[in-house]
Amino acid sequence: MSMIVAVAVIMAVAVIVATAVTMAVLGRLRARAAGQGLIVVVVVGCHGGISHTGATPGSSGYADVMRIGALSQATGVDVDTIRFYEKSGLLPPPARSDNGYRAYTQDHLERLAFIRHCRALDMSLADVSMLLGSLNSRDPAELAEVDRLVAAQLGKVRARLKSMQALEAQLVALQNRCDADHATHPCRVLEELVAAAHGEACACHADPRDP
Numbered sequence: 001m002s003m004i005v006a007v008a009v010i011m012a013v014a015v016i017v018a019t020a021v022t023m024a025v026l027g028r029l030r031a032r033a034a035g036q037g038l039i040v041v042v043v044v045g046c047h048g049g050i051s052h053t054g055a056t057p058g059s060s061g062y063a064d065v066m067r068i069g070a071l072s073q074a075t076g077v078d079v080d081t082i083r084f085y086e087k088s089g090l091l092p093p094p095a096r097s098d099n100g101y102r103a104y105t106q107d108h109l110e111r112l113a114f115i116r117h118c119r120a121l122d123m124s125l126a127d128v129s130m131l132l133g134s135l136n137s138r139d140p141a142e143l144a145e146v147d148r149l150v151a152a153q154l155g156k157v158r159a160r161l162k163s164m165q166a167l168e169a170q171l172v173a174l175q176n177r178c179d180a181d182h183a184t185h186p187c188r189v190l191e192e193l194v195a196a197a198h199g200e201a202c203a204c205h206a207d208p209r210d211p
Contacts, residue, residue, distance in 0.1 A: 065094075065103040075112045082112065090115055090129060123153060170204040177203050 072079050085091040091111060094102045111132070118128045127149055134146050177188040196202040 065097070065105055066109075067101050068104065071104045071109060071112065074109055075116055077112055077116055085112070085115060088125060088129075090125065090132065121153065122157070123149075127153070174202075174204040 066074070068079055068082060071077075072082060077085075082091065086093055091108060094104045094108060097103045114132070114135075115128055118131060123131070130149065131146060134142050137143060174189055174192055177192050179188065192202045192204065196205060
């Protein structure tokens with residue numbers, strides 16, 4: 001009996017020590033993560049050890065979460081825009097951690113990066129919403145809408161490009177009026193702009209078919 005009691009006492013002490021060590025390590029991890037705007041998720045096993053921790057956003061296989069500041073830094077999207085996307089329904093609202101902070105996951109990061117890419121292609125929020133809704137679709141009709149959206153966007157860009165090329169030609173014509181001889185006569189560029197303001201013909205808006 002005395003041997004059994006001794007073993008039981010040793011096991012109890014071992015559990016207490018393991019728990020104390022676990023809590024000390026957890027405290028250090030939390031302190032380190034707090035400086036980076038992260039929240040450490042820790043699962044304590046039945047033997048008192050740390051079986052899984054996560055403290056690096058974007059690392060696969062980890063149950064890590066991040067605060068909005070870390071999400072903003074990781075994606076290049078400012079905090080106000082992230083909150084706007086949440087209110088618009090483009091980004092699902094995150095869960096709240098025990099201390100009340102928003103807890104964003106890897107799924108939020110990837111979805112936000114997708115939205116940012118679409119916006120960089122000058123797609124409207126409505127278009128982005130449609131694309132997000134089609135991500136997991138296998139419906140041919142729905143996927144055909146994605147193709148039509150991209151084709152329509154390409155048409156807009158080409159029309160804008162044509163307009164910009166016309167603007168470039170106007171500016172070149174205006175610039176050609178300048179001979180840089182400002183000491184002997186007024187600025188030709190300003191004269192052209194004043195003439196246009198008076199409703200008169202100017203170099204930059206002349207009909208290209210005119211001689």
